[in-house]
Amino acid sequence: MQxxxxxxxxxxxxxxxxxxxxxxxxIVYRAADGSIWTRPKQVFFQLVDVDGILVPRFAPVSQSCPTPRQLPPQHPPPGIKLCE
Structure with missing residues (x-):
């Protein structure tokens, strides 16, 4: 999943x-250059302030997923699986 x-x-x-x-x-994840990174799950899904707007640090890339600015304040919400 991207x-x-x-x-x-x-x-x-x-x-x-x-x-x-x-x-x-x-969370273990791979960059486009092949480097491997890790972050605590809580930090990976945390919201960050971008020009006064809270957006996910990492947002799922999928046709059926909302855009970062459409996501609810808690990402992912309890009981909701990420798009696959």
Missing amino acids: FRHYKGGLYDLVCVATLESDLSEM
Whole structure:
């Protein structure tokens, strides 16, 4: 599944991993240049302020998904799966 960073880059979600030290969930993702990155799941889906508007740090890329500015304040909302 692809996600677009709020600054414009495209990333492929590789997997959800568990951090050994505290068992928190981490998102593992790959940039277009092949580099692998990881962020805490909470940070990956966090909203960031862009010119006074809260947008997702990473938004799913799909025809059926809403645009970043249409997403609800909590992303993803409880009980709602991301587009696949």
